[in-house]
Amino acid sequence: MALTGIWYVIGFAFAAGSFTFLTFGAAWLISHRNRGDMHKGMPYESGIDTYGDTHGRFGLSFYIYALLFVAFDIEVIFIYLWALVFRSLPDPITGFTSMLIFVAILLLGLGYAWRKGVLSWGGPGR
Amino acid sequence: MTVVARTWDRLTLPGKALFILIPLLGVLTLGLVITIALFGQQILDILIFNLPIVRFVFSVTILMLIFVPMAFVIIYMEMKIIALMNLRIGPDRVGPWGTLLSTVHGLKVLMKEDFTPGKADAVVFTWAPVVVFSTAVLSALVLPFAPGLYGQDMNIGLLYFFAVGGMTVVGLLMGGWSSFNKYSLIGGLRSAAQIVSYEIPLTLSVVGLVILAGTMSLNEIVIQQSRTGWFTDWFMFRQPLGFLIFAIAATAEANRTPFDLTEADSEIVAGFATEYSGMRFGFFFFAEYINVFIISAITVVLFMGGWNAPFPSPHISWIVDPGSLGLWLVILIAIVPVVGTLALAAPFYLFRSKTRWWVALILGFVLFNVIAGGIFSLWAYINFDWVAGLFWFVGKAFALVFLFVWMRGTLPRVRIDQLMGFAWKWLLPAALLNLFVTAAAVLVIDAMKAAPK
Numbered sequence: 208m209a210l211t212g213i214w215y216v217i218g219f220a221f222a223a224g225s226f227t228f229l230t231f232g233a234a235w236l237i238s239h240r241n242r243g244d245m246h247k248g249m250p251y252e253s254g255i256d257t258y259g260d261t262h263g264r265f266g267l268s269f270y271i272y273a274l275l276f277v278a279f280d281i282e283v284i285f286i287y288l289w290a291l292v293f294r295s296l297p298d299p300i301t302g303f304t305s306m307l308i309f310v311a312i313l314l315l316g317l318g319y320a321w322r323k324g325v326l327s328w329g330g331p332g333r
Numbered sequence: 334m335t336v337v338a339r340t341w342d343r344l345t346l347p348g349k350a351l352f353i354l355i356p357l358l359g360v361l362t363l364g365l366v367i368t369i370a371l372f373g374q375q376i377l378d379i380l381i382f383n384l385p386i387v388r389f390v391f392s393v394t395i396l397m398l399i400f401v402p403m404a405f406v407i408i409y410m411e412m413k414i415i416a417l418m419n420l421r422i423g424p425d426r427v428g429p430w431g432t433l434l435s436t437v438h439g440l441k442v443l444m445k446e447d448f449t450p451g452k453a454d455a456v457v458f459t460w461a462p463v464v465v466f467s468t469a470v471l472s473a474l475v476l477p478f479a480p481g482l483y484g485q486d487m488n489i490g491l492l493y494f495f496a497v498g499g500m501t502v503v504g505l506l507m508g509g510w511s512s513f514n515k516y517s518l519i520g521g522l523r524s525a526a527q528i529v530s531y532e533i534p535l536t537l538s539v540v541g542l543v544i545l546a547g548t549m550s551l552n553e554i555v556i557q558q559s560r561t562g563w564f565t566d567w568f569m570f571r572q573p574l575g576f577l578i579f580a581i582a583a584t585a586e587a588n589r590t591p592f593d594l595t596e597a598d599s600e601i602v603a604g605f606a607t608e609y610s611g612m613r614f615g616f617f618f619f620a621e622y623i624n625v626f627i628i629s630a631i632t633v634v635l636f637m638g639g640w641n642a643p644f645p646s647p648h649i650s651w652i653v654d655p656g657s658l659g660l661w662l663v664i665l666i667a668i669v670p671v672v673g674t675l676a677l678a679a680p681f682y683l684f685r686s687k688t689r690w691w692v693a694l695i696l697g698f699v700l701f702n703v704i705a706g707g708i709f710s711l712w713a714y715i716n717f718d719w720v721a722g723l724f725w726f727v728g729k730a731f732a733l734v735f736l737f738v739w740m741r742g743t744l745p746r747v748r749i750d751q752l753m754g755f756a757w758k759w760l761l762p763a764a765l766l767n768l769f770v771t772a773a774a775v776l777v778i779d780a781m782k783a784a785p786k
Contacts, residue, residue, distance in 0.1 A: 212485065215392075218389055223397070230443070234447055237444055238446050250512065272526055273526075280532065290768075291547065303772055
């Protein structure tokens with residue numbers, strides 16, 4: 208069995224997970240515990256009793272960033288591959304201009320979002 | 334009742350059992366040593382036969398074990414340096430100059446109650462710190478600490494690093510969502526928005542470097558920065574804009590001040606970590622301080638020459654074969670420590686009348702160890718490539734850690750809309766500009782090199 212790449216990743220993840228759970232276990236063995244009253248289990252929201260539903264509706268600016276992120280993150284993977292082979296391309300000028308056009312189209316999207324006010328506090332339409 | 338007895342009485346029953354177990358482990362270790370002394374050769378043969386597995390286990394263990402003291406050192410550095418910057422004294426009670434304080438903090442966190450709030454989603458709540466810590470360990474897997482001293486040299490190392498590093502946000506979001514606390518939820522969502530936004534400039538800022546290096550393997554990138562041996566080979570000087578963007582985005586990725594909106598204690602208590610206590614809280618912050626080191630380390634690898642010294646080292650060979658000394662070696666080992674300790678203790682005892690003899694002896698012993706350690710380190714530095722590499726790598730990384738701490742001591746926290754706008758309106762266009770300027774420059778230079786033929 209060749210122990211390379213993916214096996215190291217799996218092994219490291221497993222080792223890190225078991226390290227944390229072993230430490231949790233050790234901490235559980237030696238730590239103090241008491242039951243407390245009903246207030247102990249309540250969420251700490253600056254000392255007052257919690258009001259309303261936590262997992263209810265939530266005013267969240269910047270949610271459109273997630274969409275922009277997906278577009279740009281996939282672009283990044285593509286750009287990385289382009290950057291790797293850029294110096295050994297048979298026709299580097301075509302490679303350069305095509306990437307310029309590709310990024311320009313994406314920047315057009317970013318510019319549209321910017322114009323629409325997505326990048327400002329309060330989200331679009333304000 | 335003595336302090337020891339009182340402390341013993343306060344322990345829970347499993348705690349007492351654990352404190353009995355630790356001496357037992359000591360006895361077992363002694364047994365292991367004796368076993369190795371008796372059957373060393375056979376064990377060695379089996380280990381060499383399974384070398385890949387041994388290397389894997391070894392690298393995992395070393396990385397995990399090195400993280401604990403490293404986090405302690407960084408926490409102590411932060412406490413002490415920020416205290417000095419604030420004209421305070423900082424920790425000075427536990428150990429010399431308070432150096433043991435972070436260790437004691439770690440032990441304290443271990444013994445604290447690990448509490449799950451009533452309405453929390455217990456499974457997700459427990460897994461969140463595990464995910465955060467695992468991503469920190471996983472991203473350390475590809476770091477080249479020194480020549481031949483790395484977890485794994487992947488050909489997609491850089492991409493892997495960013496991919497795994499971005500997974501931290503999953504852990505923070507898990508913690509924020511499962512705590513059933515509005516502040517936690519806001520903190521988790523803020524961290525998601527922030528890390529996701531800064532991921533883009535972070536990854537785009539190194540594309541110019543990838544064009545120059547032509548590889549994504551971190552080892553190869555480090556080797557590329559050692560052409561002449563001087564520090565001018567570092568990518569920092571060929572990619573200044575990229576370096577700047579990378580440093581800013583990396584600070585935001587590690588949730589450090591001035592970008593620590595996710596745990597802004599003046600606004601949202603402690604962000605995603607509000608409901609956490611005990612060891613699960615401990616792992617969140619353990620991971621955070623490891624991340625500070627890892628971010629510094631990746632900056633060193635990419636832009637500051639990794640394990641390369643900033644100047645070419647003169648070729649000195651100082652090889653002493655201990656075997657050739659024969660009987661003198663035994664005499665050396667037996668006599669030099671005693672004579673050295675006495676010789677170094679004598680001045681303290683003779684010239685400072687207040688010093689008691691045992692204090693002088695301890696001082697002499699410590700001084701002797703420092704000098705012997707220094708000489709041994711110098712010998713190792715000259716003779717082994719990886720010792721020199723590790724020295725420069727860790728030195729540069731800790732210089733950057735100091736920079737992070739300095740920033741925390743100096744800069745105020747930014748506002749959230751400034752934070753998000755900065756990533757998208759400034760860093761992203763700047764990163765793209767850097768990328769295309771680099772590509773154009775490479776195009777022109779390659780054409781000029783090809784022209785005369």
